[in-house]
Amino acid sequence: MPPVEQLPSGPSGSRAVDGSSGAAGGRVPVSEASASLCRATEDPVWARRLIIGVATGFLGIFLIVPLVSVFAEALNQGVGLYFAAITDPEALSAIRLTLLTAAIAVPLNLVFGLAASWAITRFEFHGKNLLTTLIDLPFAVSPVIAGMIYVLMFGAHGWFGGWLMEHNIRIIFAVPGIVLATTFVTFPFVARELIPVMEASGTDEELAAITLGATGWQTFYRITLPKVKWGLLYGVIICNARAMGEFGAVSVVSGHIRGLTNTMPLYVEILYNDYNFTASFAVASLLTALALVTLVAKRVIGGKVEHPRLPTVAGDGVEREAA
């Protein structure tokens, strides 16, 4: 895929131009419009109440009830049992493994995200759309398949199984396999978050820096990184949450060795199967708390990023074209 040395006429090119011209157009919030028009463009009170009622009811049933019930189940045998459950050596080892996994997978995906978004937003080349689609791949691949492909690669009867056995290297049913599966499932997140932010920030300043004699790395550290740092952090936080919470893919490659290859989500399932429901929900509540922290962090950082939103396959086209 060689870089194309001219402005392409395809949609991705026009998007890049739109992006660099700045996405933050002057939106006039409804509240600032004149009062009379406001009334004409607003919904009747009854409709508003109904809609709010339906929305909060839906979210209440689907989000708040599950959220509350996790903590209720976790604490229904008392705080003592709760702390006993989460300080059990097996629980601690699951927590340690989960942290270790995230500590490896997230930085890997961070570097990947930076490289991919630099390549995609700063250069034109053939197959850019294909590359962007490929980055989205883990969104659409079932976690079970994600785990299975590593078994087919590194399992005893996989491509490299024989070689690995000979050299006594364990990938599957050991920590490396868990890290690999987690990395696969979470690799789009940083890239997906960075691409729109980087595209929106434009290249003028970087060009100026280069013209004034800065090296590529200097430009990157001094100009690009500060501009995209909030978007980057945002991506890292989401990536981290997913890395710590992955279940399906990790379940296939874990081997479920107690105290060794169980991550927290797997340990939740094991406790559940041990008829240890309270402990199971206790560990689940830790993961839920982590999810809540993630949501708060997203919100705080979200205010600093141009467009706080979920990194989705939808990408950013809709939004930026709207600006």
Place this chain on the structure above:
Amino acid sequence: MKLKQAIFGSAAALFAITSINPPAARAGQKMLNVSFDPTRELYEDYDVAFATHWKLKTGQEVTINLSNGGSGKQARAVIDGLQADVVTLGLAYDIDAIAEKAQLLPADWRGRLPDDSSPYTSTIVFMVRKGNPKGIKDWPDVVKPGVQVITANPKTSGGARWAYLAAWGYALQAPGGSAAAAKDFVAKLYQNVPVLNSGARGSTTTFVEREVGDVLLAWENEAYLALNQFGADKFEIVYPSTSILAEPPVALVDKVVDRDGTRAVAQEYLNYLYTDDGQRIAAKHYFRPRLASAAKYGPAFPKIKLFTVRDVAGGWQKAQATHFADGGVFDQIYQP
């Protein structure tokens, strides 16, 4: 080839980073027991006893890691490279599969230990709600219309395969029984099943915690364990007139122990199961011990007529091919 090297390189790098594990008893020997779901408590207990025994005998420390899961799932993991020194699974077929598909142990592994390599046995019993509201006494009651039966998927759960064969065997050996009658019987039985969990543990949770169903087809030991965990004031155990002699087997995984140099400790680990101590611990966790003298440590195991897989299905290989393989009798039940 360059690509392969690149993959090896990155894999090795990943491995190097992640192999820096918390120092979990580096000294002494380490071995892994890959087991099935209903033995969690048994082996947690047994591992402590065995570690003490091994220390007394050889002066060495031994750390035993334990992995639990559905029997078939565990066998799959061992075939794919889970480094089990010993396997203690739910049924012989799963260990046969390891021998056949991965050649990690010889095909005649069952003859290497006493009692066909099954140090303890169990059977399939009925667990019903307190007071037995549906009046379930024996197998014919289970297939009555309106009775909800909870059992796991025989395709993925070892325990569920025993349960299936127990029902099959009952119908086959009942007066006027035939293969056709037995097929009809199990078809009726599974029509009464509203939830097929993938493992025996999941079924118990469904029955006990979710309060779904009237009768749970359970391992005898699981039924006692559930009774203990959830209270005898909520459930009762009902013994049918006949059931199956479930023989969960154990085996040494030769290729693994020879490479890791753990043969001695792994062999002793299995032998010790047959001693007074091992049998006592098995009985304590509601498995029927082979040693009659150890039975007193468990509950009063009622003597009911027990048939074997060989009696009713001609052994595990045949049972698998006829009943559980793709397109077998079990699949036919669900064919529209």
Place this chain on the structure above:
Amino acid sequence: MAGMIRTTRRVLPGFGLTMGYTLAYLSLIALIPLSTILLKTEGMGWVRFWHVVLSPRVIAAYKLSIGASLIAAAINSVFGFIVAWTLSRYEFPGKGALDALVDLPFALPTSVAGITLTSIYAQNGIIGRLFVPFGIKIAFAPLGIVVALTFIGLPFVVRTVQPVLQELEAELEEAAATLGATRLQTFRRVIGPAMLPALITGFALAFARALGEYGSVVFISGNMPMHTEVVPLLIMTRLEEFDYQGATAIALVMLVLSFTMLFGINLLQRWSASRYAAG
């Protein structure tokens, strides 16, 4: 403008490095491992392949997975739109918290979601119990699968629709109102068409996500062959039966479906972008 961009492409450094790294990483982590599925299936021959993927049980699982995912995505489209509308148009106490909470299914591990939803929607759970008198079973029935898939797909529609709704030109609505359109007309003629592309994208995303879901579904579905067995579970079951080729064959069909989904979403995105720009 064009001249400047030409220069940009030449002056900024790092194309080789970042592109090379991106491709190498993608290949190592995703493409090469995914190709194992193709190769494994290739070994089985067409006859057996079709036999496996067209067997009644597999077809039933596909029907269930696709059907339940479609229903869940449809529910999410309706309610997701209402939620997005509420969050972007109205002020009410607790709005901020509710807005943040929309992403919960995204951040919550699926195993936690699974056991929690099961405990809530089982016949003795706090919500499931309410439906027992009507003879409606939620957990361990197809309905339970829909509930789980609705839960995990919820953020997708809301988060796709919300920004578009927020940025919808207020002037457009005002103009419509000034021209004498009723609120309903404004909604139907102005807001509706503008929202449609985003809504469809959100629907497609929720659907794609639901199709592959395993963790939360496995707890709440009854796992009955032909009845409540979803495709990812069937793949898992095949693996546990030591039937690798069967598992990969079913996975391949899934993968092709997912690829088509992704491609479709990309097209949709482009279509909606051009449509929006034009409208």
